Amino acid sequence: MTRQQRLNQLLELLSAHGSLTIGDVVGSLGVSEATARRDIGTLATQRLLVRTHGGAAALGSAFELPLKYKIARQADAKLAIAQVASEMLRAGESVAINGGTTTTEVARAIGRRPDLDADASITIVTNALNIAYEVSIRPNVAIVVPGGTARSQSYELVGPLSDGVLDRINIDTAIIGVDGISADGGLTTIHPAEAKVSADFVAAAARVMVVADATKIGQRTFARIAALEAVDVFVTDADVPEPLAGALSAAGVKVVVAPAA
Secondary structure, eight states: OOHHHHHHHHHHHHHHHSEEEHHHHHHHHTOOHHHHHHHHHHHHHTTSEEEETTEEEESSTTOOOOHHHHTTTTHHHHHHHHHHHHHTOOTTOEEEEOSSHHHHHHHHHHHHOTTOBTTBOEEEEESBHHHHHHHTTOTTEEEEOOOOEEOTTTOBEESGGGTTTGGGSOEEEEEEEOSEEETTTEEEESOHHHHHHHHHHHHHEEEEEEEOOGGGBTOOOSEEEEOGGGOSEEEESSOOOTTHHHHHHHTTOEEEEOOOO
16 A cells, blocks of 8 residues: 555545544554554644544544545546446536536546537536636537635535526536435535535536445435435446435436446
8 A cells, every 4th residue: 555545545534433543543554653643644734634632633524535635536436427427418418517526527528528519519517616627628618607716625616606697597417426315315515505506506407417426325414405306317336225226216316327447
């Protein structure tokens, strides 16, 4: 295991548990106490966790992982999901895409589609600055960005400056990334302001497609985006277990499992 992989795993553990002792790190990662202390010190210096007496605590009550640490997780699954989601879009559609690593891959897949050009393009409406920046150079994609205040953790624009924009445009498909999808919680994310913009995308769209890898299945996080009944298609990388499978079926959601890369 490389040092960077070890730091990533430490952050994963902290995200799951909220706090860790030195003993937790030693036992979970198979490292010495000295290495555990050095790793915690490194991440504390980078302001990715809070060092405590005898261990570490997550930075903030939401236990958010910065995007740069999330992007390598389930990379193959996200690429497969993105390819399937992109292929389900028609030329000429207007597509709302929220922020996240899976939705970023969807935007990239759209930009790579050989059947799209300046005369047969897709319009992407996104509140994610990284998506807008990266895809704006593609001649087969038109970019629309609503207003808002940028969140450094996710690069998403949120807040009252985005209010009212979606009331004036028509969205054919909303592609929504989530932190959790569950039978009792529906679609959820960590931050309430991000949930509000994603909910606006859902309300404005004729079709709603959720894209999420298997680690999000059955998870229920703090802020609710929408109920399962608002979803038309769920694209994931693994079979969906109960009770979520039954709840999706009852809500009329089509489940599409992306083939392994």
